[in-house]
Structure formats: structure tokens, C-alpha cells
Amino acid sequence: MLFNSIQYAIFLPIVVALFWVIPQRFRVYLLLAASYIFYMSWRPIYIFLIIGLTLFNYFLGLAIANSETRKKLWLTISVVGNLATLAFYKYAFFLDDTIASAVKPFGIIFPKIPFDIILPLGISFFVFEFIHYVVDVYRGGQPVKSFPGFALFASFFPTQIAGPIKRYQDFVPQFLAVPKFCMSHFDDGIALILLGLFKKVLIADNLTFFVQGGFAHPKLFTGVDLWIFAYAFAFQIYFDFSGYTDVARGSAALFGYKVPINFNLPYLANNIANFWHRWHISLSTWLRDYLYIPLGGSRCGRWLNYRNLFLTMALGGLWHGAAMHFLLWGVFHGVALVVHKEFQRLTEGFKAFTAFLAGKPGNVLSMLFTFHVVCIGWVLFRAETTEIAMTMLQKMFFFEAATQGAQAFALTLTAINYPLIYPSIFLLLPILAVTHIVMGYLNKTQWVAKTPIPLKVAYCVVMMFLVLVFSPDKSPRFIYFQF
Amino acid sequence: MTNPTEPNKKTVSGTKVLSYVVIAIALLALLDVGARLTWNYWPIDHYNSPNRSWVWWAIKDFRGQKQAPDVVLMGSSLMMNALHGGDSTHYNRPENAAFHHRSYYFEELMKKKDQDIRTFAFAIGGQMASDAYVISSRLLTGDMKPKTIVYGIAPRDFMDNTLASPASTETFRYVGRIKDLSDEEWDARKGFWERVEHVLTKASFLYQKRLDFVYLQNEGMKQLLSSLGIKMDLNHAPFELRGIALVQLPEDTGPSDLCFTPYDKKQAKYADNLDQYRYRYLPFKPKVYYTQLSYLEKLMKFAKDNGIEMVLVNMPITKDNMDIMPANFYNIYKKDVLALVGKYNAQIIDLNNQKRFPKEYFEDSVHLNGLGAVNFFEVLADKFSSKSAIAHTKNTNI
Numbered sequence: 118m119l120f121n122s123i124q125y126a127i128f129l130p131i132v133v134a135l136f137w138v139i140p141q142r143f144r145v146y147l148l149l150a151a152s153y154i155f156y157m158s159w160r161p162i163y164i165f166l167i168i169g170l171t172l173f174n175y176f177l178g179l180a181i182a183n184s185e186t187r188k189k190l191w192l193t194i195s196v197v198g199n200l201a202t203l204a205f206y207k208y209a210f211f212l213d214d215t216i217a218s219a220v221k222p223f224g225i226i227f228p229k230i231p232f233d234i235i236l237p238l239g240i241s242f243f244v245f246e247f248i249h250y251v252v253d254v255y256r257g258g259q260p261v262k263s264f265p266g267f268a269l270f271a272s273f274f275p276t277q278i279a280g281p282i283k284r285y286q287d288f289v290p291q292f293l294a295v296p297k298f299c300m301s302h303f304d305d306g307i308a309l310i311l312l313g314l315f316k317k318v319l320i321a322d323n324l325t326f327f328v329q330g331g332f333a334h335p336k337l338f339t340g341v342d343l344w345i346f347a348y349a350f351a352f353q354i355y356f357d358f359s360g361y362t363d364v365a366r367g368s369a370a371l372f373g374y375k376v377p378i379n380f381n382l383p384y385l386a387n388n389i390a391n392f393w394h395r396w397h398i399s400l401s402t403w404l405r406d407y408l409y410i411p412l413g414g415s416r417c418g419r420w421l422n423y424r425n426l427f428l429t430m431a432l433g434g435l436w437h438g439a440a441m442h443f444l445l446w447g448v449f450h451g452v453a454l455v456v457h458k459e460f461q462r463l464t465e466g467f468k469a470f471t472a473f474l475a476g477k478p479g480n481v482l483s484m485l486f487t488f489h490v491v492c493i494g495w496v497l498f499r500a501e502t503t504e505i506a507m508t509m510l511q512k513m514f515f516f517e518a519a520t521q522g523a524q525a526f527a528l529t530l531t532a533i534n535y536p537l538i539y540p541s542i543f544l545l546l547p548i549l550a551v552t553h554i555v556m557g558y559l560n561k562t563q564w565v566a567k568t569p570i571p572l573k574v575a576y577c578v579v580m581m582f583l584v585l586v587f588s589p590d591k592s593p594r595f596i597y598f599q600f
Numbered sequence: 601m602t603n604p605t606e607p608n609k610k611t612v613s614g615t616k617v618l619s620y621v622v623i624a625i626a627l628l629a630l631l632d633v634g635a636r637l638t639w640n641y642w643p644i645d646h647y648n649s650p651n652r653s654w655v656w657w658a659i660k661d662f663r664g665q666k667q668a669p670d671v672v673l674m675g676s677s678l679m680m681n682a683l684h685g686g687d688s689t690h691y692n693r694p695e696n697a698a699f700h701h702r703s704y705y706f707e708e709l710m711k712k713k714d715q716d717i718r719t720f721a722f723a724i725g726g727q728m729a730s731d732a733y734v735i736s737s738r739l740l741t742g743d744m745k746p747k748t749i750v751y752g753i754a755p756r757d758f759m760d761n762t763l764a765s766p767a768s769t770e771t772f773r774y775v776g777r778i779k780d781l782s783d784e785e786w787d788a789r790k791g792f793w794e795r796v797e798h799v800l801t802k803a804s805f806l807y808q809k810r811l812d813f814v815y816l817q818n819e820g821m822k823q824l825l826s827s828l829g830i831k832m833d834l835n836h837a838p839f840e841l842r843g844i845a846l847v848q849l850p851e852d853t854g855p856s857d858l859c860f861t862p863y864d865k866k867q868a869k870y871a872d873n874l875d876q877y878r879y880r881y882l883p884f885k886p887k888v889y890y891t892q893l894s895y896l897e898k899l900m901k902f903a904k905d906n907g908i909e910m911v912l913v914n915m916p917i918t919k920d921n922m923d924i925m926p927a928n929f930y931n932i933y934k935k936d937v938l939a940l941v942g943k944y945n946a947q948i949i950d951l952n953n954q955k956r957f958p959k960e961y962f963e964d965s966v967h968l969n970g971l972g973a974v975n976f977f978e979v980l981a982d983k984f985s986s987k988s989a990i991a992h993t994k995n996t997n998i
Binding site for chain 2: 123124127300303304307308326329330333334337531533534535536537539540541543544570573574575576577578581582585586587588
């Protein structure tokens with residue numbers, strides 16, 4: 118059941134209405150049933166997986182909390198069990214192919230997995246939530262006593278498929294509290310859902326048409342063209358994923374629940390570390406708390422710290438998908454973070470330079486530089502194969518300029534006038550960039566919270582009209598559904 | 601320290617009673633009603649569409665006809681290939697499928713038999729019996745009523761697993777936009793969610809007319825881009841990008857997307873498309889088949905009630921294709937079609953004859969090549985010109 122489908126448009130109001138009319142004691146059960154129905158709408162059989170993992174982690178969480186001597190054993194069993202499940206569904210074919218390729222030169226034929234494995238939706242997200250839970254209980258947190266409450270934590274339908282990755286300490290108490298219907302929650306929830314659908318359906322889906330052209334046929338385009346495709350993908354993935362998150366947070370708000378934000382205008386980041394404080398925040402904080410810090414974090418020597426950063430990002434890349442280009446994307450960000458740290462260390466003594474970077478012009482230059490570094494990463498992320506990514510990057514850095522001269526710098530995209538998104542891109546991308554900057558300013562001034570009611574009404578009418586009229590009949594899936 | 605995971609009695613509450621979302625919904629409902637009441641005054645040509653599909657091109661051309669055609673040719677891509685391939689090969693010129701809606705060769709053949717007829721072709725790729733019915737019953741009426749409908753049928757037109765429901769085709773959707781199909785729309789939707797969407801479409805006028813708004817937005821964008829000096833020329837997209845666009849907008853057809861060239865024995869190739877047809881035929885779904893058969897019956901009744909002569913042509917296909925059909929399907933199809941022909945006193949010409957149309961006449965398991973297309977119209981003209989040769993129910997060999 119997609120958020121941008123008629124099914125969800127009917128499902129959500131029914132659940133919300135039932136939630137507020139039934140007594141409080143039944144609400145968790147209602148949401149749990151709704152969440153399982155939501156999950157089964159794709160492949161009913163996988164309901165056993167999510168229920169099985171929920172039981173596994175619930176009892177191990179209690180065992181960790183209650184055990185004096187075997188805490189570590191129960192934690193190990195739980196983490197290994199969760200990771201093994203994820204590895205089986207997500208990485209089995211990747212590992213099989215990698216091993217087969219590695220041993221092939223030695224004349225060894227490694228057997229192929231003789232059956233199909235279909236990746237269950239949302240597994241990467243709920244497995245990370247389970248690991249967070251057992252680790253935090255191990256670290257001294259209180260386990261969740263209520264089984265329905267715990268089950269709902271992992272399966273809550275607005276965040277079930279693509280996060281945000283929740284923390285049980287923040288989330289579970291919310292639905293164990295007694296919520297009272299509040300009109301402002303309702304209004305803000307609907308406004309957020311409309312914004313999310315607008316981002317997904319009107320911006321991301323239209324950019325998909327454009328992006329697909331460049332990434333499928335990089336040989337048709339020049340380096341300048343490919344930079345524009347990379348910019349377009351940067352905005353596509355941002356609007357797609359942040360749109361999803363807005364719908365998720367808006368849906369949760371209709372029940373009076375708060376779900377953490379996942380994005381904070383990431384393309385306004387002025388360095389790569391700052392980017393990771395603004396992009397997919399729930400994942401980056403998870404990686405920090407459950408991978409980077411356990412590896413030693415920054416409380417160790419310089420090179421060990423760099424190793425930790427590198428490993429965290431490489432594994433974070435692999436979390437996105439079992440493919441070499443995702444690993445390369447993670448490695449790229451790991452290297453970028455290390456380079457950034459080294460840069461900070463080396464320039465520490467140059468006061469004039471650091472003062473320039475701290476000033477407005479320096480900040481703008483840093484933002485532009487960071488955005489372009491991120492875009493290079495997006496090429497690795499989006500390209501379907503490493504070969505396509507390399508072809509694109511070679512062109513983007515004008516390696517062919519030596520043979521083709523000025524032609525390599527030409528903008529051939531302007532010759533394409535159909536589909537309409539091609540000529541429109543020259544208007545759309547600057548508008549999106551400006552919107553990003555304007556939103557940064559508005560967020561600082563708390564403008565949205567202070568907006569007068571007539572403006573809010575106008576905003577909702579326009580959004581409802583746009584979503585109603587311009588939703589395509591067949592919208593592509595949210596990008597993060599595949600992870 | 602309190603346990604954060606245990607129930608507490610804290611309430612999440614608020615006092616605000618004025619909902620800006622409810623006000624917005626009320627305003628949107630007013631806009632909806634306003635649009636419904638004033639729609640006839642909006643400067644919109646409802647025949648326009650953001651997607652130029654095959655049916656869009658055909659109806660555009662049909663609207664430009666000064667008089668009703670004598671013979672309307674209908675059918676799926678089987679008839680479409682025959683139409684374009686026949687003219688292209690006979691006159692040795694390329695035929696652009698977006699603009700070519702007349703069988704000049706068939707007209708020439710009939711003229712040689714002293715029958716001066718003018719044709720128009722609504723042969724559209726993927727056309728189902730339900731599509732043929734909605735086109736005929738909504739467009740071939742009044743001043744534009746032809747004397748004869750020649751409908752080329754094949755088993756795929758009744759049993760296609762790629763089809764969600766009769767209402768899911770671009771032809772049904774487009775005809776539904778420009779003509780009143782309200783008496784057909786409910787039954788033509790088979791799935792629960794299709795019907796839910798239909799109810800919502802009826803409830804919201806803005807949603808119902810969304811394609812008109814999308815068209816207006818597209819035109820506005822084109823004008824804006826033109827004013828910025830970006831020339832809008834729809835022929836400039838590289839072939840690969842058109843391919844990508846067609847994946848996303850499968851119904852969209854550019855003005856030069858499909859050109860038929862004269863048959864050339866050296867260039868002629870036979871493509872194996874049996875996998876595609878296996879998927880379309882199997883598993884055999886009686887509900888799909890009998891639904892489509894009911895539309896054929898409606899079409900024949902429409903023709904009879906309106907005094908239009910109905911000629912069904914059982915299109916030639918290869919033995920390879922017949923061999924992959926579900927067991928006994930072809931016999932059931934033949935029996936059912938004949939029963940309808942008898943019931944409505946229509947005529948049938950059976951050209952599915954592997955001796956008359958051997959494999960050399962095909963470019964794949966069902967589509968005639970240029971050579972086969974020329975032959976098809978020659979045989980059709982022979983049968984068509986001689987009433988006695990048109991097989992009636994009693995003496996047909998179908």
C-alpha cells in the first residue's frame with residue numbers, strides 16, 4: 118500500500134476515525150492490527166517474519182534486562198539473529214556473487230543459490246530499530262513490558278516501510294500515554310501529508326522522467342549535461358525521501374504521535390559532516406550510536422578515528438542495498454569525511470582562512486562545494502552499475518575533453534524538447550535551489566508556526582488541488598522502499 | 601526516575617477548535633461545485649489530451665472528415681499492420697501511422713470492382729472488442745454513421761491477460777473524456793479499487809477533469825518556455841529518450857514514432873513474439889473472455905439497430921500462435937462468434953487460413969508484413985465486393 122495511492126487515502130482516514138472513537142485501552146491493538154494489515158497488503162506471508170522478529174527481540178530484551186550474568190550472551194544472540202535475518206534477505210545473492218567472482222580465477226565454481234529470495238519491505242528499518250532496542254536495554258535502558266506496545270513500535274504503519282528509524286524511549290511512551298484529540302495535531306498532520314505528497318508526486322516523480330534519461334544513456338550526453346542530471350537526481354531523491362517522511366510524520370500526527378524528523382535542508386550543509394547531520398538524520402544518528410561509537414568513535418587516535426569513520430560510512434552505504442555501487446557510495450562518503458577532518462586539522466592554524474570560511478562568502482562557497490561533492494556521491498548511488506557510474510564521472514570531470522575539445526563542454530540537453538520535463542528542467546532546478554534557501558530562512562524565523570490562518574487555508578487548498586489533479590495514474594515507488 | 605516505557609496518565613491535548621484543514625476542504629468543495637457549474641464556459645477543447653495516443657490521432661483525423669466514410673475498418677494491431685503495410689507496399693512509400701487512417705489500396709481495389717467507397721480506419725494497437733464498441737457507439741453516429749463496419753477480429757481481442765478491465769484501456773479512457781460513457785463505466789470496471797476510484801472520480805469534478813487541467817498546465821508551460829526562447833519541437837527527442845518516455849507514458853505516441861516502409865524481401869525478418877502471446881492467453885480467464893464477447897454482441901446489436909452493415913473478418917494468424925492458445929480456446933471462440941453472427945444477421949469473412957496466408961506473409965506470429973497486407977486486402981476486396989462470397993453463418997468455413 119503506497120502512501121500516494123487511493124488505498125492509503127481510504128485506509129488512513131478509517132484507522133484515524135476508529136482510533137479516536139474507540140476507548141483508549143483498545144487503541145494500541147487497533148494500530149497494531151492496522152499496521153499488520155498494511156504490511157500484509159504487499160506480501161501477506163512476510164507478516165510471520167515481522168511477528169517472529171518482534172517476539173524474538175521482545176523476549177531477548179526482557180532476558181537482557183533481567184539477567185545478571187548473561188546479558189552479553191543474550192545481546193549477542195539478538196544482534197546476530199537480527200543481522201543474520203537482514204543478511205539472508207538482503208545480502209545472500211550479493212555475497213554469493215562476490216564469492217563466486219573471487220574464486221572463479223582459481224577455477225573454483227561456487228554454487229548459485231538455488232531459490233529466489235524476495236526482500237521483505239522495510240526490513241532494513243525495523244531490524245535497525247530492534248538492534249537499537251536490545252543494545253539500549255543492554256546499556257541499562259528499561260525494557261518495554263507491554264508486548265503490544267513493543268510490537269507496535271516496530272510495525273507502526275506510517276514508519277514501517279522507510280522509517281524514520283525510531284527510538285523506543287521517545288516513541289513507546291507516546292502510545293502508552295492517553296492521547297486526547299487535538300485539532301492542531303489533525304491540521305498539522307494533514308498539512309504535512311499534503312506537503313509530502315506534493316514533494317513526491319509533483320516534484321520527485323517528474324524529475325524521475327528526466328533523471329532516467331541521463332543515467333540510462335550517459336554516452337548520449339556531455340559532461341555539462343551529466344552535471345545537470347546529477348543535480349536533478351540530488352533534488353529527486355531529496356524530495357522523494359523527505360516527501361515520504363513528511364507523509365509518515367503527518368500520518369503519525371493524526372494519532373497525536375511525534376515521529377523524529379529525518380531531513381533538515383541537507384543541501385544547505387557547509388561541509389560533508391554537516392550534511393550527515395541534515396540528511397537521513399535517523400539513520401546517521403543510528404550509525405553513530407550503534408556502529409561508530411562502539412568501534413571507538415573519535416575517542417581514539419587520529420588514524421583509528423578515520424578508520425571508524427570510513428567503516429561506518431562504507432557499511433552505511435551497503436545498508437542501502439546489496440550492490441557494489443552502494444558500497445562505493447558509502448566508501449566515497451567515508452573518504453570525504455576523513456578528508457574533511459584532515460582539512461580541518463591542517464587549516465586550524467590559518468586564522469585568516471578559517472575566518473573567511475566562517476564568513477558569509479566563505480559559507481556560500483562551502484555550501485556549493487559540499488553540494489557538488491554530494492552530487493558526485495549521488496552518481497555512484499543512482500547509477501545502476503559501477504561501469505555507468507564511472508562513465509558518468511569521467512565525462513563529468515571532462516576526461517574526454519582532451520580528445521573532443523570544446524564539444525565536451527557543450528550543453529546538448531537544450532536540443533531535447535520532449536518530454537516536457539527536459540526543457541522545463543532549466544527553470545525547475547533553479548526554483549528548487551532557491552526554495553531550499555528560502556525554506557532555510559523561513560525555518561529560522563519560525564514563519565510556518567506564525568503563519569496566519571487564511572494563509573494556511575490557502576496553502577491547503579492549493580496543495581489539495583495540485584495533488585488531486587496532478588497525481589499521475591501510475592506513480593513510481595518511493596526510492597527508499599527498496600532498502 | 602520514571603520508566604519511559606510504562607503507561608502514564610499524561611494526556612496529549614489541545615484546545616484549538618478552528619481547523620484550517622476543514623475550512624480548506626470546504627473551500628475546495630466549493631471550487632469543485634463551481635467548476636462543475638461553469639465547466640461549459642471554460643475555454644477548453646475536451647478533445648485535447650496531454651497524451652497523444654493512437655486513439656487520439658485517429659479521432660483527431662476523424663473529426664476532420666467532411667463526410668461519413670462508407671466503410672470503417674476496425675481492429676487491433678493486426679488490422680493496423682495490414683492497413684499501413686498494405687498501402688506502404690502497394691504504393692511504395694512510407695506510411696506514418698499517426699496520420700494514415702484510410703486504406704487507399706482497398707478503395708482502389710473496390711473501385712476496380714465498380715464500387716466507389718471511402719474508408720476510415722479506427723485500427724488501433726491493442727484494441728479490444730470493448731474498445732471497438734465504445735468507438736462505434738459514440739462516434740459512428742448521426743451524420744458520421746458509415747454504411748459498413750469491417751471489424752478484423754482475432755482471439756487476442758477477447759482474451760488478453762495484460763488488460764486489467766475494459767475500462768483500463770486508453771481508448772476507453774479517452775472516449776470517456778469526450779463522450780458520455782456513464783451507462784458503461786461501472787460494468788467496465790472489474791476490480792474493487794477500480795470501482796472505488798470511479799466513485800471518487802464521480803464525486804470530485806476536479807479529479808474527473810484532471811487531464812484537462814494537466815493539458816492546460818502543459819500548454820502553459822510550453823508557452824512560458826517559448827517566451828523564454830526555448831523552441832518547442834516535439835520531434836527532437838533522441839530515440840533512446842523517446843523509449844524512456846514511452847516506458848513512463850506508454851500511451852503517448854509522437855507524430856513520427858511509427859512509420860511503415862514498403863515490404864523488402866531482403867530486409868524482411870520474422871520476430872518470435874510467442875512469449876508475449878503466451879502471457880496474454882494463459883491462463884485462460886473465462887470472465888475476461890465472456891466480458892469481451894458481450895461487447896462484441898453490443899457492437900453487433902448497435903450496428904443492427906442503426907442499420908449499419910457489420911462484417912467481421914477473422915484475421916489471419918500463424919499456426920505457431922494458434923498452437924500456444926489454451927486448449928480448445930480457438931474452437932470456443934469460433935463457435936461463439938458464429939453464434940453472434942447468426943443472431944444479428946451479420947456477415948463473416950474467415951481469412952485465418954494458413955494455406956492462403958503462409959508464414960512468409962507475417963513479420964511475427966500474428967502481424968502481417970507488407971506482402972501479406974497487400975494480399976489481405978486483395979482477398980478482402982474479392983470477398984467484400986461479391987455479396988455471395990461473403991460467408992454467412994450457414995456456409996462459413998470459420
